[in-house]
Amino acid sequence: MKNKEQLSPEVIYEMVANVGFRKHFHLGGLEATRELVESCHIDREKYVLDVGCASGKTACYIAKRYGCRVVGVDILERMIDRANERARREGVEDRVSFRVADVQDIPFEDNLFDVVIGEFITGLLDDKERGVNEYIRVTKPGGYVGLNEATWIKTPPPAELIEYLSRTFGVKGEILTSDGWKEMLEGSGLREIVVRNYKARALSNKWDNLKDVLRVWHKMLYLYVRNPAFRSFIKETLSIPKNLLEYFGYGIYVGRK
Template sequence: MDKNEDVKMTSSPDKEVKLSYFDLQGYWGFTKHMGGLNATNKLLKMCYVTKDRYVLVVGCGAGITPIYIAKEYGCKVVGVDISQKMIEWSKKRVKRENLESNVDFKVADAQKLPFNDETFDAVICESVNAFIEDKSGVMNEYYRVTKPGGYIGFNECTWIKTPPPKDLVHYLNRTMSGANFLTPSGWIELFKNVGLGQITPKTCEITAFGQWRDEMNQLGSKDINDFMKSWSKFFDLLIKNREFRSYTKEIWPSMSVVRNLFNYLGYGLYVGQKVDK
């Protein structure tokens, strides 16, 4: 079975659930990225986010980062995601936090953003662009909606040691909807090709414990409750649904993959400034 394809779970308690990387995240209502809150804070500083900035978060998932930015900086933020379910989770979360005057959410494709040219002071992406096949095309779109003098910033999984083992590459591609991770030079080249200046890269190694710690640090008290609910849904599916059990068994990593994952894969923070012409 090709896990890049959606597979409906016929015996699921929720008939809308599909066995795919993004559909399951939408069902659970929880997303994460490498480096957690620590990486987010570094990226925001590198993009010079302040109270008077207008920020776009592309691939906002369940809305954690846009809401954090609004709470931490008091600025206006827009979050977009291609998943209707993720935007529904995001809107519930922003209403709960009483930040609807500062944060707006829209369903949108990163490759065709519904905004005018030169709208935002910063465009932020966390674990988004590895999943987009036309990386050069989407960079042009980010560039288009960024104001002159503004910043485009990525947090992306990065090959910190090459060449990675073929079984590791295959496993990640198969289980993460065809994700294509680049080397630091590969990500930097995208910034150069679109014409960004003052490109600042920072690559970071990770460990299993470090990633877990950073994810936990990202969660406030209300988010921890959401996190626990997502795990409850996971175990509920595992117990009640044979298709999900089969899916979980098939995507479970081999010992070789586990050993190599954190030796070869880390994350990078990449920021470039749109030159004022």
């Protein structure tokens, strides 16, 4: 890449939004989401905030599965548009709402939500602790903060893996180990910390149905032909180091305020 700025996190997620992905950009797929939600003790009475909600897949899933109220925030307006489309399509507009917001400066009052969750968003922040502190600020006393985040499951990782993840997925800072995530949550004042780590079986997510997959591939082909930045992004992304999955995985991290 001659221009590294082309693959900044903002550009990457704008590309993802343009393609029209219906799924989240995280490891573990629906199985990981279910584990995260269950670990946060979500039920019908809970008021939930989904930070970095992307196209609203998880927020709508929670609303349909539990019947509770959910708010999703994402920094990209295009993602919020897609999330609102999803809520209408899935018939949960009365329980789910979305708005554009920076998760490092959440536009809600203190002690509002019973649960705050985030999937593969906190690890992309310039200041992870600031993000976590914001999640905690808007969580009610006794409520839960739950994260599904990229994790080094074997250390030290080779330099080429660190460079690959930074270049292709916009990881700005350090990817943490499970101990690092636990220490951050504990240091931010959360208690009853739950930590579960998993190897990544593949860098994919199996939420989509065939119709969505075909739509995505059609749009990807169009962008690949017409957009040089997108071509560079795809080429970089597909150049996966052979040993990546030996070191790179994800973790479920949950704490109580």
